[in-house]
Amino acid sequence: MPASTPRLRALPLLMATSLALATGTTRAAEIDTAKVDAVFAAFTPQTPGCALGVYREGQVLLARGYGLADLNHGVAITPETVFDIGSSSKQFTALAVLMLAKDGKLNLQDKVSKHLPELQALGQRFTIDQMLHHTAGLRDYNELMEIAGHDLGDVTSSDDALRLLAAQQGLNFEPGTRFSYSNSGYFLAAMIVERVSGQSLDAFLQARVFKPLGMTATHVRTDHTVVVPHRATAYRPNGPEGFAIDMSNWNQPGDGAVQTHVRDLARWDAELAHPKVIDPALLKAMQTPGKLADGSPISYGLGLSMDSYRGLPRVQHGGAWGGYRAMVMRFPEQRLGLALTCNAAQASTPALAQRVADVVLAGQFKDTPAAQAAPSAAPAGFDPAVFVGLYEGEPGDILRIEKQASGALAMRRAGGGAALRAIGLRRMQSHSGITQLDLADDGKTLTLTRNDDPKPVPFKRLPDYQAGAAEQASLTGRYYSAEVGAEWTLSSKKDGLTLKGPGAQEAQVSALKADLLEGPGFSLRVERDAKGAPVALVYDSARTRGLKFVKR
Incomplete structure (x- = not known):
């Protein structure tokens, strides 16, 4: 909304709904709700915001809403507000494929062209398993649609996306040799579910997952015109104090499109903790990290990512679509889960979820949260100037190391970026710890390593150049x-x-x-x-x- 728009009347934030449990390491009564509320202080009764659910084996410890679901009418967010959870949807698509494999309707080692002959020669090069592990090398269809001229306001269908992928003549890399996150694999997985089962992805999941688990508000959205009760409108910042609607009219399932609320996600958390409806072997497969063709491990399973936070094993998946943001996160050893759904494009749900975990699991972590850790000084003799410059990896893969106004270094690669800190005379690391950079003694080669990809990537320094x-x-x-x-x-x-x-x-x-x-x-x-x-x-x-x- 424009900065000149009158402020919406203040609405009280929804108070928490808590259930005290008799057992376990974290109880509802032990959660410092004031500290949890402080995490969401930026979301006020005049702004879009978030809904939060914290669970212990599916039991709701805390359910809260912050900010507004609809700025036009001043409707507050509650734990029953429905949001699009973006790529957090991928775990449900993966489960649908696993169920059909258990039914004997398909095999994860099937070549994709067996079920989607439109892909012809390209689909004979990779398997369903590689698609689900993001090792198939598929170009991302979301980006291809944008290159073709579609923005999120255009009405597009599954047929549009499938035709675009069928027209591709190449892959990003040889299947199985690398990990590279791609929405295309999960969209194609949804198309395979529909071909094999004879049902839409939503109908299949309603019958086999959502209804049996009592997830009554959860569905896969493939028609942008359908009225969804209690759904939040998504927004992006528009000027210093305003917001603009940021919704999509794309209708492809699989890589996203699940709409739900944090109370329904408590039922999913309960099933992951103690399966009663779904075969435990399938849930275990989803949470088992995959491997490349040479046996190198990756951190991604089937629709879920496995890593650790502050020394504790974690299972998680974030999501972003239009102005919606989401995070579904579990700490299996602590039997604690949380879900965060937002309608504010500026919301960093991974960071917000981690800050909530810092409060809820206080005293159970093995190290200090990054937000509280004292910044480490650069090693004596470290010279940031030796890193600054432009580097090229594979042809066209560009990495920049830049000095910011504060004097700190930052990296930029393919539109993304991260602040850096020195951990050695020739070694730097992103503040998140995900990326590490090692500079050769001659300063000409920079090696990038990520903790979610086992393959180090070498970059060569490019000299200054001016085109005539x-x-x-x-x-x-x-x-x-x-x-x-x-x-x-x-x-x-x-x-x-x-x-x-x-x-x-x-x-x-x-x-x-x-x-x-x-x-x-x-x-x-x-x-x-x-x-x-x-x-x-x-x-x-x-x-x-x-x-x-x-x-x-």
């Missing part, structure tokens, strides 16, 4: 991709090169070296013919690589 006017002019023109059915125009202006696609604003692009351009969150490799004339641009990003646009 003639080089820029030779690149201008129209480029077409048959794989997405879209045309892009590259133009030369006073301030450099700009790229314009269908339905998109112009994006500034700059030359990093000869025949390598960088835009916001992507890079473009220039291909030339035998005479040296540019004939194509090859698009690369974190989740979509090798997408070719041929010059007209």
Whole structure:
């Protein structure tokens, strides 16, 4: 809403609903609710906000709402407010596939083209199991749809997404050799569930999971026109004090689209803790980390990710779609789960959930929360200047190390970024601890390692480069991709090169070296013919690589 809009009247925050338990390490009465409320202080009776559920083996210890579900009418968020949980939906898609495998209707080692012949030769290269573990190498269909000119306000169907994936001629990498999160695999998994079962994903999950567990408000949304009782509207910031509606009209299931509330998610938490409806072997398979073809372990199971927080094993999956944000998290050894659903795009649900866990599991962790830990000083002799620069990994995979105004270093890669801290003279780490960077003694090679991917990635330092006017002019023109059915125009202006696609604003692009351009969150490799004339641009990003646009 515009900054000039009158403030909505204040509404009292919903008080907690608690159940005291006689056993266990965490009881409702032991939770410091004032500290939990402080975690959500930014969400007021005038802003969008979040719903929180904290569970012990499915028993609700705490259920709370913060902020507004609807800014137009001043409707408060409650534990019964329904939200889209984005990619947190993937665990239910994976479960549906596992149930059909148990029924003998499919095999996880089936080639995907067996069930989706539209994918033809491409679908013969990877299995259902690889799709579910994000090791199939699929380009991300969400990004492909955007490249094709669709924004979230467009009405799109499963047929639209399936046609787009069927038109792809390449993969990001050879299946089984790497882990790379992709929404495409879970969308295709939903299509397989529908083909094999003869039901929509929603109908299948209603019959086999949601209704048997009593999750009466939970469903898979595939029709943006359907009225959903008690659903929150999603928002994004719009100016210093305002908000704008941020909803999607895309209707694809599988990678997202589950809508639910935190009380229903308590029933799911109970089933994960003590299965009564679902075969325990299937739930165990979901929570078993996968492996690459060479046996290297990954942290992702089937629709769930396994890691640790402050020394405690954790199972979790976040979600984001439009202005919705979500996190479903469990600490199995402490028999504690929590769910966080938000309608504010600025809400960092992983960080919020961890802060709630800091309160609820206080005294049970093995180390200090990052928010309270004293910042570690850089080792004596550490020189941040040796890290600053531009690096390239695989062709088009660009990493920047930059010095911020505060003097601290930060990294940027494919539109994402992270603050860095020194843990050695030639070693840095993201503050989250997920990413580590090691610089070779000669300063020319930087090796990136992530704790969710067993494969270290080497990057080579790029020297400074300035493209000449003639080089820029030779690149201008129209480029077409048959794989997405879209045309892009590259133009030369006073301030450099700009790229314009269908339905998109112009994006500034700059030359990093000869025949390598960088835009916001992507890079473009220039291909030339035998005479040296540019004939194509090859698009690369974190989740979509090798997408070719041929010059007209």
